[in-house]
Amino acid sequence: MGGVLGCAQEYRAVIHWRGGARPFTSPTVEALTSVRWNRTINDQAEAVVTIAKATALECCGPLGEVEPYVHELSIYRDSDLVWQGPIVRAVESRTAWRIEARDVTEWLARIINTQVLRFVSTDVTQPKHVGPVQEIADTIIRLNVNDPTWSTPPDWCRILPYIARDDAPTTTRFEKDGTTDTAIWLVPVLKVLDDELVPRGLEYTTVGRALILGRPQTATDRPQARLTLDDIAGDVELIKDGPSGAAIVWATNQVQDDISQAAWGVSGYTNTAYGRLDTLQLSQAENMSGYDLLQLAQASIVGRFPVPIGLSIPAGSRLTASAPVTIDQLVAGVRLDVEATGMCSEVTVAYRLTDVDVEWSASGEQVAVSLVPLGDDPDPPEGA
Incomplete structure (x- = not known):
């Protein structure tokens, strides 16, 4: 894709009903006094717009009816949608409105996991099987968002059609608490991604409404x-x-007062110009096997050598x-x-x-x- 960054001629903010398709209200461009938005990796992106009440009289009533999680904020740079996600806070002062929103990962932060997290089967006909960590993340999201007991209607937040994946070439085995096949880890789905799948090589981000489940880029990937x-x-x-570099990364789950059940994994190079240049990654995640720690070591050496x-x-x-x-x-x-x-x-x-x-x-x-x-x-x- 060619082109230059350029400088935006105008910004527009549109408030949609949840799902991002049906508009609720749209203040005039003149009423929009400031816009701030971001994109980030493995974290929630945020946006804030400020609307002057004096020049937004035509939508003063609708702005007063804006409800967190019922409505979403969309930001357009010239004519291009650059950011979208649920409104989490609407603040009215005497002179202005401030609308604060988070990207679509906020829906995952507000959904409690109701699924048994056991991806150990090699049978690809089963919904839960070993595979790329991006596929496992996709499956966990879909099973929770479509859970017929709690999600009424299924995919009420309308994010599933906008999931995009860039699968890693490696296969991941993952289970939370392997002592039982029926235990459910009651935490937000986003915490499952952050605590368990990101250390195994998942990277997630958002662009507009799209939720991208990707992998760390390497030197073989084409630059944008x-x-x-x-x-x-x-x-x-x-x-x-130099202090950020390493030729060998060791990963372990051992703790200082008990190393009897510790496992470890290692990745890197020997006989390098740096000599012996090790670094240690300690994992606090539960039930990390040697294979899991090997994956952590492989992910942790990216960007350290040379x-x-x-x-x-x-x-x-x-x-x-x-x-x-x-x-x-x-x-x-x-x-x-x-x-x-x-x-x-x-x-x-x-x-x-x-x-x-x-x-x-x-x-x-x-x-x-x-x-x-x-x-x-x-x-x-x-x-x-």
């Missing part, structure tokens, strides 16, 4: 765009960060309007390459985009990004 330092406003530092070259963007720095990347390409988790021209270290470094933070007001639009180095996804050492 190639930037230079001229595309980043403000001063920039390139840092070769020693990462970090890009430091001071607070307030942003992408320039001429940056050769469109707002649609700024999806948390994707690969962006940065060419460090004009520096003594003239290198091109691959990064993962972790956050996009956008602010718009009468003074214009600012698009800020957070980047972390992208590492190879190495094979585990023989015998691990």
Whole structure:
């Protein structure tokens, strides 16, 4: 996809009924005094819009009827939908309305898991079977959102048609509390993703209404765009960060006072230019097997070997309007390459985009990004 970031000519906010399809009210562009929205990886994105009451008289009544979780906020950058999710708070002052919303993962944060989490079967005809961690996350979401006992009607929040997956090539075995086949872990579905599936290689993010269940990008993935330092406003530092590097990652579930039942996994390289450069990842998750910890070690070495070259963007720095990347390409988790021209270290470094933070007001639009180095996804050492 070609194009440049550009600068938004206008922003619009539309309040929809839950599901994001049927409009409820839409204040005029002139009434919208500020907009703030973001995209992020493995966390909830948020949006806030401020509406001046003096120029929104035609929708003052409807704004007074806005209900959290009944209505959703949609944000349009020019004509493109860039953000959508349930309203969680509506605040009215004497002069303005402030509408606060979270992305569609908020629905998963408010759904308590009612499913037995036991994905150990190799029979692919069964709804719960071993497979890519993204498929397991998809299955857990669908079973809960469609649970006929509690979800009336099924998929009342209308997120299932908007799930997109980028499956990892590896297969994952997952169960929560293997001591029984009937125990149910009563926690929000989003906590299942955060505590159990993200450590196994899941990455999730949202774009508009889409919920993307993806995987960490590697050096074999195609970059969405190639930037230079001229595309980043403000001063920039390139840092070769030794303490963040590692040639070998060990992962274990041992605790200090009891190591008798500990398991471990290891991933990385030996005989490197760094010599012995280890790091240790401690997992507090329950029932982590050696296989689970191997997956954690494999995921944790991404970005650590070779020693990462970090890009430091001071607070307030942003992408320039001429940056050769469109707002649609700024999806948390994707690969962006940065060419460090004009520096003594003239290198091109691959990064993962972790956050996009956008602010718009009468003074214009600012698009800020957070980047972390992208590492190879190495094979585990023989015998691990």
